[in-house]
Amino acid sequence: MAAKEEKIVAREEKYQQILDAAIEAFAVSGYYQCQVSKIARLAGVADGTIYLYFKSKQDILIKLFQERMGDFINDIRTQLNDSQSTRERLRAIIWTHFSYMEHNRSLAIVTQVELRQSDPDIRSAITGPLKEYFKLIEGVVTTGIECGEVAPLDVKAARQLIFGALDEAVSDWVMARTPRSLSNSAKPMLFLFEGALRLK
Amino acid sequence: MAAKEEKIVAREEKYQQILDAAIEAFAVSGYYQCQVSKIARLAGVADGTIYLYFKSKQDILIKLFQERMGDFINDIRTQLNDSQSTRERLRAIIWTHFSYMEHNRSLAIVTQVELRQSDPDIRSAITGPLKEYFKLIEGVVTTGIECGEVAPLDVKAARQLIFGALDEAVSDWVMARTPRSLSNSAKPMLFLFEGALRLK
Amino acid sequence: MAAKEEKIVAREEKYQQILDAAIEAFAVSGYYQCQVSKIARLAGVADGTIYLYFKSKQDILIKLFQERMGDFINDIRTQLNDSQSTRERLRAIIWTHFSYMEHNRSLAIVTQVELRQSDPDIRSAITGPLKEYFKLIEGVVTTGIECGEVAPLDVKAARQLIFGALDEAVSDWVMARTPRSLSNSAKPMLFLFEGALRLK
Amino acid sequence: MAAKEEKIVAREEKYQQILDAAIEAFAVSGYYQCQVSKIARLAGVADGTIYLYFKSKQDILIKLFQERMGDFINDIRTQLNDSQSTRERLRAIIWTHFSYMEHNRSLAIVTQVELRQSDPDIRSAITGPLKEYFKLIEGVVTTGIECGEVAPLDVKAARQLIFGALDEAVSDWVMARTPRSLSNSAKPMLFLFEGALRLK
DNA sequence: GATGAATGAGCGTTCATTCAT
DNA sequence: TATGAATGAACGCTCATTCAT
Numbered sequence A, B, C, D: 001m002a003a004k005e006e007k008i009v010a011r012e013e014k015y016q017q018i019l020d021a022a023i024e025a026f027a028v029s030g031y032y033q034c035q036v037s038k039i040a041r042l043a044g045v046a047d048g049t050i051y052l053y054f055k056s057k058q059d060i061l062i063k064l065f066q067e068r069m070g071d072f073i074n075d076i077r078t079q080l081n082d083s084q085s086t087r088e089r090l091r092a093i094i095w096t097h098f099s100y101m102e103h104n105r106s107l108a109i110v111t112q113v114e115l116r117q118s119d120p121d122i123r124s125a126i127t128g129p130l131k132e133y134f135k136l137i138e139g140v141v142t143t144g145i146e147c148g149e150v151a152p153l154d155v156k157a158a159r160q161l162i163f164g165a166l167d168e169a170v171s172d173w174v175m176a177r178t179p180r181s182l183s184n185s186a187k188p189m190l191f192l193f194e195g196a197l198r199l200k
Numbered sequence E: 001g002a003t004g005a006a007t008g009a010g011c012g013t014t015c016a017t018t019c020a021t
Numbered sequence F: 001t002a003t004g005a006a007t008g009a010a011c012g013c014t015c016a017t018t019c020a021t
Helices: A002-029 A036-043 A047-053 A057-081 A086-103 A105-114 A120-147 A155-175 A183-196 B002-029 B036-043 B047-053 B057-081 B086-103 B105-114 B120-147 B155-175 B183-196 C002-029 C036-043 C047-053 C057-081 C086-103 C105-114 C120-147 C155-175 C183-196 D002-029 D036-043 D047-053 D057-081 D086-103 D105-114 D120-147 D155-175 D183-196
Strands: none
Touching (some): A002 A036, A002 A047, A002 A057, A002 A105, A036 A047, A057 A086, A057 A105, A086 A105, A086 A120, A086 A155, A086 A183, A105 A155, A155 B183, A183 B155, A183 B183, B002 B036, B002 B105, B036 B047, B057 B086, B057 B105, B057 B120, B086 B105, B086 B120, B086 B155, B086 B183, B105 B155, B120 B155, B155 B183, C002 C036, C002 C057, C002 C105, C036 C047, C057 C086, C057 C105, C057 C120, C086 C120, C086 C155, C105 C155, C120 C155, C155 D155, C155 D183, C183 D183, D002 D047, D002 D057, D002 D105, D036 D047, D057 D086, D057 D105, D057 D120, D086 D105, D086 D155, D105 D155, D120 D155, D155 D183
C-alpha cells in the first residue's frame, strides 16, 4: 500500500517535471517552434515518456494552462477573501498577479505568447480559467458599485481596463531584456485603478 | 517611362494583394498553421510568385506589421494633431484604435494573435511600430501632465493602462462569436481613462 | 494545348513510375516493412513527391490493386471472349493467369502476400477486382453446365478449386528460390480441371 | 520434485495462454497492426512477461505456426492412417482441414492472412510445417497412382489443386461476414477432387 | 515576371523491447 | 518469476522553398 502510494507520488512528480520543462521550452521557442524532444530533454526523460503522461503536444499546453492558471486563480481568490474593501481587493489582484508572474517568469511568457491561440481546441481549453479570472475581477467591481465605493460604470469595460493593464505590464516586463521588478509597478497601477473607478 | 511606372504600380498592387491575402489567411488559421500555398490561393497567384515579393513566410508577417501598423499609427498621429485638449486626444486614440480595428477585423485578429511572437526576428520587427504607438500615448500623457490637465503620475504605467485596456477590448471583440460594435465601448473607456488620469 | 497534354502525359508516366517502384518495394519487404522513402528512392523521386500522386502509403497499395488487377482481369475477359468452348475458356484462364503473373513477378508476389490483408480499408479496396475475377470464373462454370459441357456441380466450390489451384501454383512459383516456368504447369492443371468438372 | 513439475506445467500453461491470446489478437488486427501489449492484455499478463516466454513478437508468430500447424498435421496424419482407400484419404483430408479450421476460426484467420509473409525469417519458419502437409497430400496422390486408383498425373499440380482449393474455401469462409458452415463444402469439394484425380 | 511540380529537412507519435523493482 | 514504466529508434507525412520552363 505504501509502495503504491509512493508510485502515485512519483507519477505526479514526473508529471509536474514534464509540465515545468514544457513551460521553459514553450517560453523559449513558443509552442509551434518547440519540439516535443526538447521538452523531453529538459525534463530529463525520453521522448516516448512524454506520451505516458500526456495525450499529445497540444494536451501539454492545455493541461499547462488548466493546472497553472488554476493555481493562479486560486491564489487570487484566496487573497480576495481576506480583503475587506474594494481598495484592498484591487491591491490584492494587482499584487498577486504581479508577484505570481514574477515568480513564474517562464509561465508568464507562455501566457503572454500562447494565451491568444487561434487553434480552436487550444483556445477553448484556455478560455475556461481565463473567464473565471474575468469573473473575479468583474465581481470586485460590481461589489464595489453596490457598496457605493465605486462609481456606477460599465463593468465589462472596467474589467478590460484592469486585466488589460495588468497583462500589458506583464508583457512589458516579459519582453524587457533586463526587467526591473514587476512589483514596483503595483503602486502606480493601483493609483490609476482607483482613479478609473472613482474609488472613495 | 510610363510603361515602367505602370509596371511598378502593378507590382505594388500585387504586393498589397498578397499582403491582404496573408492577413485573411493568418486571421483564419494563425501564422504557423497557415500554409504559404493558402495565401497564394487567396491572392490568386502561384506559390512561387509569393517569393518574388517576399523573402520568406516570416517576411510576410513582418512586412504586414510594418505596413499596416504604420498606416494605423499615421491615422492616430493625424487625429492627435487635430486635437486641442488631453480629453480630445484620449478620445482620438480610443476612437481611432477601435474604428481602425473594427474596419480591419482580420488585421485585428492577426494583431491580437501574432503580436506576441516568441520568435526573436519577428518580435524585433513588430516592436518598431508598436514602440512608436507607445511613444504617442506617452506623449499625450506627458503633455497632459505638463499642461496641468493630468495629475502627476507614472507615465509608463498610464501608457500600459491605456494600451492594455484598448488591446484587451479589441481582444474581447475579436474572440467573440457575435461581436457587438467595438465603437460602443469607446465612451465607457474614455470615462475610465479620464478617471485614471484625474483629468480636469 | 500541346504543352498541357504533354504535362498530363508526364504526370501519368510518373504516377506509373511510382506504382512500379511500389510493386518492387512491396514485393521485397512487404507492405508494412516497406518505408515510403524506399519507394521514393526506387522511383527516383523525393519522398514528398509521392504525396503529390497518392494520398497515403495505403492509397498506393489500393491503387496498385485497382489498376494492375484491373488490367489483369481485362486481359482475362478479352481472352474469354475469344474462346468458344468451356475447355478453351479454362485454358484461357489458366494460361492468362500464369503468363500475366510470370511477366509481373513482383506484382505476383505482392498479390500473394498482401491480397489477404486484415486492414478493413485495404481489404475492401482489394475485394472489388477480386470479386470480378471470381464472377468470371463462376460464369465459365455456369455456362459450361448450361451447355451440358460440365457436369452439374457446386459452382462456388468449383470456383474455389479453380482460383485456389491457380493461386497456389503461383504461390509455389513465387516462393521458389529458382522457379521453373509457371507456364509449364498450365497443361497438367488443365487436365485436372477437366476431370474435376467432368468436361465432355 | 513434484513442485518442480508443477512449475513446469504452470510454465507450459502460461505459454499456451499467451499463444492463444496471440492468435486472437493477430486474427483481429493482423500481425503488424497488433501490439504486443494487446496480446499481453488478452493473456492477462504484463508486457514484460511475454518476453520470458518468447524471444520477440516475431518469435510468437513463428512458434504459433510451428505448434498449432503441428497439431493440425498430426490430426491429418492420424486420420490418414485410419483410411483404407484414396477416396477415404481425400475425405479425411478435406474433413479434417475444414473441421480443424472451423473449430479454430481465429487460427484460420491468422493462417490465411499471415501464412504468406514476405519476411524471410517468418517465411522459413512457416515453410516447415506447411511442407510436411504438402508431403502428406502428395503421398496420398502418389499412393493412389501406384494403387491404380488415381490416373497417372502431375503430382505437384494435384497437390496445388487440393491444398489451393481447401485453402481458398477456408479463405472465403474466413472473410465472409456471416459464414455458413465450412463442413457443408466438404462433399462438393470431394466430388471435384474425385473427378480431378479420375478416381476409380 | 509567373508558374507549380518537385524537393527533402523536419517533427509528432508509436511500440517492441528492456530492466529496476 | 512477474511487472509495467521507461526507452528511443523508426517512420509517415507536411510544407516552406526552389527552379526549370
